[in-house]
Amino acid sequence: MSTLSLYLFALLLLVIIFLYFVRYFSFADLRTAFDLLDRDQDGHVTPEELQFMLRNLGIHVRDELIDDLLREASRTG
Numbered sequence: 074m075s076t077l078s079l080y081l082f083a084l085l086l087l088v089i090i091f092l093y094f095v096r097y098f099s100f101a102d103l104r105t106a107f108d109l110l111d112r113d114q115d116g117h118v119t120p121e122e123l124q125f126m127l128r129n130l131g132i133h134v135r136d137e138l139i140d141d142l143l144r145e146a147s148r149t150g
Contacts, residue, residue: 080145083138118143 094103110118110126120139127134 080138080141083142084146087142 107118108114110122112122112125120136120143123143124134124136124139127139
């Protein structure tokens with residue numbers, strides 16, 4: 074039986090959410106959202122930038138989970 078780790082499950086949810094938004098928003102809309110995350114405008118979203126956005130939305134996630142998710146996403150593609 075195949076299983077998903079918590080991190081891969083979270084990445085899967087992010088992909089599903091992304092695909093939902095792609096259906097209803099243009100690339101320009103997605104670029105605007107990315108640019109809002111990328112506070113220092115270096116073309117990359119850091120764990121700190123992602124955590125800042127989540128906290129402003131009232132979503133509290135442990136720093137370790139954010140680090141692990143981004144590390145896994147970077148490793149897998």
